[in-house]
Amino acid sequence: MNVVIVRYGEIGTKSRQTRRWFENILMNNIREALVSEGIDFKKVEAKHGRILVRTNRAREAVDVLTRVFGIVSLSPAMEVEANLEKINRTALKLFRRKKRELGIERPRFRVTARRITKEFPLKSPEVQAKVGEYILENEESEVDLHDYDIEVGVELMDGKAYVFVDKVKAWGGLPIGTQGKVVALLSGGIDSPVAAFLMMKRGVEVIPVHIYTGEKTLEKVRKIWNQLKKYHYGGKAELIVVKPKERERILEKLKELGKEKYTCVFCKFMMVRHADKIAKDFGTKGIVMGDSLGQVASQTLENMYIVSQASDLPIYRPLIGMDKEEIVSIAKRIGTFELSTLPEDEIPFIPKHPIIRGSWEEFRKLYKAVFGEEPRKREC
Numbered sequence: 151m152n153v154v155i156v157r158y159g160e161i162g163t164k165s166r167q168t169r170r171w172f173e174n175i176l177m178n179n180i181r182e183a184l185v186s187e188g189i190d191f192k193k194v195e196a197k198h199g200r201i202l203v204r205t206n207r208a209r210e211a212v213d214v215l216t217r218v219f220g221i222v223s224l225s226p227a228m229e230v231e232a233n234l235e236k237i238n239r240t241a242l243k244l245f246r247r248k249k250r251e252l253g254i255e256r257p258r259f260r261v262t263a264r265r266i267t268k269e270f271p272l273k274s275p276e277v278q279a280k281v282g283e284y285i286l287e288n289e290e291s292e293v294d295l296h297d298y299d300i301e302v303g304v305e306l307m308d309g310k311a312y313v314f315v316d317k318v319k320a321w322g323g324l325p326i327g328t329q330g331k332v333v334a335l336l337s338g339g340i341d342s343p344v345a346a347f348l349m350m351k352r353g354v355e356v357i358p359v360h361i362y363t364g365e366k367t368l369e370k371v372r373k374i375w376n377q378l379k380k381y382h383y384g385g386k387a388e389l390i391v392v393k394p395k396e397r398e399r400i401l402e403k404l405k406e407l408g409k410e411k412y413t414c415v416f417c418k419f420m421m422v423r424h425a426d427k428i429a430k431d432f433g434t435k436g437i438v439m440g441d442s443l444g445q446v447a448s449q450t451l452e453n454m455y456i457v458s459q460a461s462d463l464p465i466y467r468p469l470i471g472m473d474k475e476e477i478v479s480i481a482k483r484i485g486t487f488e489l490s491t492l493p494e495d496e497i498p499f500i501p502k503h504p505i506i507r508g509s510w511e512e513f514r515k516l517y518k519a520v521f522g523e524e525p526r527k528r529e530c
Contacts, residue, residue: 152208153229155305155312156180156215159222159322172195176220176325177201179384186383187214197308198266210320217381220325220350225303227314232270232306235275238284240313241302245285248300248315258294259285259302262271266307277304289459324353326384331355333429334438335387335421338370338494341469342440343378343486348468349438350378355385356438359428361421362393364495365427372488381484392424396521402497403520411505412516414448415456419513419525422460429463436464442477443470445506456513459525 161172173196180203184191191205205211208226215224218359230236231402241261249257263277272280280303284295305312334346336358346356358378360371368391375389425437439457441449448457458465469477481487516526 152206152313154203154205154208154211154215155225155227155314156203156221157223157225158199158201158220159484161220162199162322172220172325172328173201175327175384176218179220179325180215181326181361183214183218183383184211189214199279199306200266200305202312212316216318216320218383218418219321219323219327219381220328222322223320224318225312225314225316227303227407228306228311228312230311230442232309232311232420234272234277234280234309237304237311237313238281240311241281241304242285242288242313243371244313245289245291245300246303249289252299255494256290256292256301257299258292260293260295260298261285261302261304263304264306266305269309270306270311321333321381323351326350326353326355326382330440331357331387331432331434332436333357333359333425333432333434335425335440336360336371336375337440338367338374338490338492340487340490341442341445341477342480343374343490344480344484345377345438345440345466345468345482347381347480347486349382349466350385355387356382357387357390357432357434359390359392359425359429362391363497364511367494370489370492370494373454373492375488377485377489380394388426392428393422394424396420397499400520404516407516407519409516410501411503412508412513413442413499413501414504414514415513416520418448418453418457421461422457422465426461426463429461434463436466437461438466438468440469441467442472442474445474447506450507451526452507452509456510458506459510478495 161169164172175195176308180194189207189211191203193204193460195202203211212224212226228240250332261278261282263274265274300315303314329352332349333355334356336342350356358375404410427439441454514525
C-alpha cells in the first residue's frame, strides 16, 4: 500500500496532551491541503510520533505537503507486512526504481532502519545488514555509509514495515492555528510578504491587510496573497483592502507646515492605526510589519518607535535583523519575489528627503496640527 510518512520536529518536544493537540491540528491542515489541491486520500492518522497519509498519489501529495507548516520531512513509502522477505523484496524494487531515475549503473547506497515499536525480532543494525546484503546480491551496487547515491529507509511499527528511498525536506515550524491570529500589513514590496510568511511558519494565522495606493498595486498584492495562501493551510482569511480617507488632509497640512519630510512616518503611523482597528475587530494578538532595521528612512529605530505608538498591540517585525539578500532569498524560495517586482502604481507624495530620525515630540505636535488632538493609542 502507498503511504506518505510525515515527520514533525518541535511538536515531538511537547507534553503528551499538548502534542496530541498539535498533531490533531497538523492532521486537519494536511487534510485541508490535500482536498484543496485535489489529491485523493484514504486516511490521515497519527502513530508513534509519525503521521501516515494513505494515498495512491503519494508523490503528488508530497509536493503539496512540503508547504504545510509543522512538517519537517516526508517520504513516499510502501507499507508491507513486517517480515524480512517482504522487506527485502520491497527495498530492492524501490532501489531499482531510484537507480533508473538517477541513471547510475553502480550506485553507492546505505540502508537505515528504525524500530519505532520493538516487536520485530531483529534489531535495527541487523535489519540494515540483511537488507543491504540482499540488495548487493541482486543488483550492481556498493555500500558507502557516508558518500551514497541512494538511501534505503525502513521504519518498523505495529507489525508493519514502511520502506522508502526518498526523504523530502519541508519547512518545519508549527502548524497554522496553534499560535492564534495576527494582522499582517501587506504591500506590493518584497519584504512584507516574507514577514507574513515567517509568522505563518510559526503557526500563526495571518489576516492580510493592504492599504490602497492604486489599482495596479492592488492587483499585484492580490497575486502575492494568492501565492502566500499556498502555505496558509489552516488559515481562512482573505485580503482586506483599506482605502484611507485622511491621506490628502495629512499631505496638505504637512506641506503647509513645511514638514513634508514626515510624510512617510505619518503614512506608516496611519497604516498601523487602520491595522489596529482591524486587529481588534478580529480579536487578533498583534500586527506584523516587514521592517528591516535601517533599510529605508522609515525603518530607523527612531521612526519605528513613532510608528509603534499607533497601537497598544504588539507589533511584530520578523525581518528586523535580516539584510536584503536574506529577505530576497526567502522571497525567491516561496515564490513571491517575481510577483513583488511587478510594476505598481507610482506614489507621488514620497518626499525627496524623508526624515531619518524623527522626534516623537515633534510628531505629536504635527499630529495635533493635522487632526486637532494628541495621538493616542487605541483603547483595548
